[in-house]
Amino acid sequence: MIARVTLDLALGKEFDYLIPAELAGQVEVGTRVKVPFAHRQVLGCVTALLESSPHPNLRPLLKVIGRQSHVSPAILQLARWMGEYYCCGPEAALRTVLPEAVRKEKDGWREQLFVRALPQHGPGPKLSRRQEEILEFARGHAEAPLQELLRATGAAGQTVRRLEDKGLLAIAPKISERDPYAREIILPTQSLAMNADQARALAEISAALQGGGPARRAFLLHGVTGSGKTEVYLQAIALALEQGKGAIVLVPEISLTPQTVERFKARFSSGPQQTLVAVLHSHLSAGERHDEWHKIRQGRARIAIGARSAVFAPVERLGLIIVDEEHEHSYKQEEAPRYHARDVAVVRAQMEEAVVVLGSATPSLESYYNAQKGKYRLLEMPMRADDKKMPIVRVVDMRQVARHEKKSSIFSPALKEAILQRLERKEQTILFLNRRGYATSLQCERCGYVAQCPDCSVSLTYHRQEQRLKCHICGHEEAAPLACPEAKCRNPAIRYSGLGTERVESTLVSLFPHARIKRMDSDAMKRKEDYRRILGDVRTGKIDILVGTQMIAKGLHFPNVTLVGIVHADLGLHIPDFRGSERTFQLLTQVAGRAGRGDVEGEVLVQAFTPFHPAIQYARRHDFSGFYEQEMEFRRQLKYPPLTRIALLLLRGRNEEKVKFSAEYLKRELAGKTGGLADLVIKGPAAAPLARTKTEYRFQIMLLTRQMSRLSLLLAELSAGLTLPEEVKMTVDIDPVDLM
Ligand code: ADP
Ligand code: ZN
Numbered sequence: 132m133i134a135r136v137t138l139d140l141a142l143g144k145e146f147d148y149l150i151p152a153e154l155a156g157q158v159e160v161g162t163r164v165k166v167p168f169a170h171r172q173v174l175g176c177v178t179a180l181l182e183s184s185p186h187p188n189l190r191p192l193l194k195v196i197g198r199q200s201h202v203s204p205a206i207l208q209l210a211r212w213m214g215e216y217y218c219c220g221p222e223a224a225l226r227t228v229l230p231e232a233v234r235k236e237k238d239g240w241r242e243q244l245f246v247r248a249l250p251q252h253g254p255g256p257k258l259s260r261r262q263e264e265i266l267e268f269a270r271g272h273a274e275a276p277l278q279e280l281l282r283a284t285g286a287a288g289q290t291v292r293r294l295e296d297k298g299l300l301a302i303a304p305k306i307s308e309r310d311p312y313a314r315e316i317i318l319p320t321q322s323l324a325m326n327a328d329q330a331r332a333l334a335e336i337s338a339a340l341q342g343g344g345p346a347r348r349a350f351l352l353h354g355v356t357g358s359g360k361t362e363v364y365l366q367a368i369a370l371a372l373e374q375g376k377g378a379i380v381l382v383p384e385i386s387l388t389p390q391t392v393e394r395f396k397a398r399f400s401s402g403p404q405q406t407l408v409a410v411l412h413s414h415l416s417a418g419e420r421h422d423e424w425h426k427i428r429q430g431r432a433r434i435a436i437g438a439r440s441a442v443f444a445p446v447e448r449l450g451l452i453i454v455d456e457e458h459e460h461s462y463k464q465e466e467a468p469r470y471h472a473r474d475v476a477v478v479r480a481q482m483e484e485a486v487v488v489l490g491s492a493t494p495s496l497e498s499y500y501n502a503q504k505g506k507y508r509l510l511e512m513p514m515r516a517d518d519k520k521m522p523i524v525r526v527v528d529m530r531q532v533a534r535h536e537k538k539s540s541i542f543s544p545a546l547k548e549a550i551l552q553r554l555e556r557k558e559q560t561i562l563f564l565n566r567r568g569y570a571t572s573l574q575c576e577r578c579g580y581v582a583q584c585p586d587c588s589v590s591l592t593y594h595r596q597e598q599r600l601k602c603h604i605c606g607h608e609e610a611a612p613l614a615c616p617e618a619k620c621r622n623p624a625i626r627y628s629g630l631g632t633e634r635v636e637s638t639l640v641s642l643f644p645h646a647r648i649k650r651m652d653s654d655a656m657k658r659k660e661d662y663r664r665i666l667g668d669v670r671t672g673k674i675d676i677l678v679g680t681q682m683i684a685k686g687l688h689f690p691n692v693t694l695v696g697i698v699h700a701d702l703g704l705h706i707p708d709f710r711g712s713e714r715t716f717q718l719l720t721q722v723a724g725r726a727g728r729g730d731v732e733g734e735v736l737v738q739a740f741t742p743f744h745p746a747i748q749y750a751r752r753h754d755f756s757g758f759y760e761q762e763m764e765f766r767r768q769l770k771y772p773p774l775t776r777i778a779l780l781l782l783r784g785r786n787e788e789k790v791k792f793s794a795e796y797l798k799r800e801l802a803g804k805t806g807g808l809a810d811l812v813i814k815g816p817a818a819a820p821l822a823r824t825k826t827e828y829r830f831q832i833m834l835l836t837r838q839m840s841r842l843s844l845l846l847a848e849l850s851a852g853l854t855l856p857e858e859v860k861m862t863v864d865i866d867p868v869d870l871m
Pocket of ligand 1: 359360361362517
């Protein structure tokens, strides 16, 4: 027999190998193998078994990695789809579907020596006191790790070995599983009695799980923060288990806290449906990841919970995939393969006839549009389950503040007053700053005017040195105005005022010298322990004011936080990304949801220079569908997603001229080869918003079409035949979420 193998190297093709007699029977489709390649040994994955090969002189496989077939046929099919759709090639896709620890199998299982007492027939030999003690300990345990026995009895290894020689004990190596959550004590929970909205949502999901006929199996669960979506997930999983099916739960990395995991473990850790819940995420050690993955592969764990890559969890008889916070951009991988875990989840569910539930308080426009079109079934839960009121949101007009005060200030009098009140009442405050400001827009502080591209409706970027405004999508350029162009304003001091979390923090310290203030942003998050400690300190009341970025917008639940301040809500609006508005709406809604989770009603203060911007006004009224309608109008006019799909081609290299030239050459090639796609729009090339990194110049071309699968194929063909200068690199990003 012959095995066709995709190597872990990016070669874009597959190779055939002989299966030697001693490995026959161990090699299946999906098996990981070690093979000779040129003068090296390389790992790869078997993608097909053949009777014969068109190639002569085949070399034999060297080794099978791991005892089990690693990639199931279903996942192999998914990887194929991914390689084509995301234009990344089969090997990159295959590499991604297995955790590295499993692919290389170098950490493997951890084996440990275990001691077991053997049954004794007739009178035993004479033993020392120490030996009696050891035997007694061993008899008191079904099986004890040798290390533990030595520690408990204080005996030496030799003494134990002597008992083994006498036939009283058996010592043997055994797999000892790593359990990353071994130290947590988890109390089991029971299903809650559902309210009417929850019951209705669950009934629909239940009907889909029972299948029968071409039932619609994809759902969008739109429920406000605190509406009890998690309870719906839990009970839906219970239904899947009842049918003997397994489930995958995806959550954004950032909300994959021990508390989240605990909610799932607690529900399924006892009772008739008891099953292991395996956890897959990047903070586990390689060994832990290996063991968690195999718990699923062997079917001992029927529920997998994890971030992005858990969408590839090897759950057999998959019944249900949950994607919580489906609008989150972290589901998109920002390196090849640039897949979106939500979209992969939908495709996988379709392939395996499973049900998929996308949940969010602020669905992405893509998903809501799919629900409107009937591709997903929409489930609404508009009320909080715990009867808490939605917080009151007030918008503070920073233009007024700027007019009254000589120099620009960070905090409005209203926000200062509100913070002071909280300090006096011993309640807590969260201050939020959306810091996406490296591409600086030109904004007038007096009237709120922002310079925009006439063609793309994204903010122009202000290039201070050249005194010019540039569009980073289509390349449009104009001179920067000397005064605000608004007829009623004409403010000569039009400029961007830079703000950062550090300046917010230091100003805060000087305003409230006695308050206990902590800052939390991605630097702090690098050390997981800091993140946990700060959150613990907020919970136990050791911090009065917490300042942070996106990071603190998610899923935190602090009863004593009664004030949330958003320092500069416009910061995320005026960027060269057409999703700025959507993201701001989502962020404001999520952040506002942090206030008033306890008994005291919450208050949210939003500071903005464009207070009447729809993203801000609709978030203030907690009005998702209002926002959706008006934002869709804008997307429709400019033919942006969700009405089309985008492919972003990025070219980068050290030599600016060469990169620019390559981008123009690429555009010509594209225009010549994509004639079959009637609706294709090509924008650019333009300098990318992040136009220059330390060592590279970056140019991009944006393609918009409704027929992405066809465009993907065309792009794969095109890039295979493309001759770019060697030092110019191209990346293709299908359905990009971050245009910055
Ligand atoms: P979401 O996931 O939508 O943000 P959660 O599932 O976290 O909401 O629920 C918010 C709060 O409401 C939790 O404290 C949860 O225990 C509670 N809750 C959810 N469903 C019910 C219910 N049916 N009855 C009582 N409390 C509920
Ligand atoms: Zn433009």
